[in-house]
Amino acid sequence: MNLDIKIEEEKDLTYEVFLAGEIDAYTAPKLKDALMPLAEKDNASITVDLNRVNYMDSTGLGVFISILKATKEHNSDLKLVSLQDRVKRLFEITGLDSIILIDSTVQGGN
Amino acid sequence: MKPLKLDVKSYQELLKQYIVSEDETSLYQAEQFSKMSMQQKISPEEIIDVHIQALKELYPDLPAEIDASLDFLMETMISYGLAYQEFQSLREKQVELQSEISVAASMQQSLLSTTKPNVKGIDIGAISVPANQMNGDYYHFVNDDAGYLGIAIADVIGKGIPAALAMSMIKYSMDSFRETQRNPKTVLENLNRVVERNVDSSMFITMYYGLFNLNTNLLQFSSAGHEPGFYYNASKDEFFDIEGNGLVLGVMNNASYEQYEIQMEKDDIVILLTDGVTECRIGDRFIEREEILEVIKEYIHLPAQEAVESVYKYFEKLQDFHLRDDFTLIFLKKNV
């Protein structure tokens, strides 16, 4: 399985990232390479849409933790939206939903 | 059949025999010749060179065009010869690495070894199997004279060597804690600081730590983002998820953990596991937690060690004997 990454710049320093596929040990480095340059910009706002991510393992969580740390250092924001149940549960069990902003008003996988 | 020799003369005889008879025997010998050549690290262009020499001796009046075409063929084989030599050297390197990893794996095994304590009144079963050679899962029992049994189960993100290294760190930090610091909340808070200071930002560890009081049968525990286990309440004959919210180790320096309690009664069972169990995959499908519980129920009546091994064997078979992630499972059965 693969991971598709599409980045849209809504307006200056506001990015929306659409992911589709699986985030695991193989695709995680690619995701990190794509997100890190955005996270390292000052005062950026990054929204990651996980609607079409049907699988993520702990390596994927690791990527989001490093991205979160980078955004904090650069006074930027990270938000995850449209998580599928399985992926959302992973953030909940690990307690990461308490430090990463997750908008669960829209459920993913539809 | 005569034993083969690796020289132009034998090749020439073989070639001649084949051209005259076109028999399968010669072709079989050609196959032997090719295998011997590989053992002797003879590259394809050298075989073609031998072929050209043999051919020229057999047919001195070979047309010049054929002659040229054979030189051309040899030229095209050079890169294949190089690739073959490179493959040989990479294979040797791989064998070296493999043996280094085996040594590291057995070192890890003795470093992280834990003895399953014999505790009166509790039947303990534990199994931990790495997906590759080195294990990123870890469990540990501490049985002290004061009547307490400490139970740790942990899972490092990822698997293989980096995970195994991080796990050794956990083990040594835990060894260094004083006995007064053994209550679960404190253990996790201390470990969190160690992990946060010492690992890469994208690395983290999930962990469950429980402390069982053998006199009062009270199990106190805390969880750092660990996959929830199950608790079987015998009087209600029901299984419950062992909840316990807490952030994974290594992400925030000042994370604090809540402590929970279960009062265990006769025939109650505590089941602890890592996500190698819950992330089992059959083809494209994941196993749901309910299905795991069904399998556990199937074997839970057995003695604890036999039970965890049976559950493992079941999932191993389900995944075609190829684990995707490290697998750890612990049963604590209160039998008095």
Add this chain to the structure above:
Amino acid sequence: MNFQSGVHIKKEWDIVGARQLGRNRAKELGFGTVDQARIATAISELARNIYLYAGTGRVSFEIVEDINKKGLKIVAADEGPGILDISQVMEDGFSTSGGLGAGLPGVKRLMDDFDIDSVQGEGTVITTIKWVR
């Protein structure tokens, strides 16, 4: 007999020129066809490296004699960016993974003696010899 000759590498076509000149020298020295082909392949690798990474450079040939043997010495020199990590490019599987060719470990295998000298920002000189068997 100890003359030097060489080919200036500027375009891909010059790789063929270098091969031709090297093969002629190898023939004169009495190398067999297999060794001629190996020498030509080594020249290709060296010349292509110059063409791809340094832009321009020179591949030159020299006939060398030792106590009881003769050989062909090939010197590939450029004033390109230099090689940052020589042990890395000499590692099997590093340059070949992209299917680009045999790489420098390949050249080392094809030839008998091999020496590399590289200064970052100044260039690279690779000296290699094949002895007549």
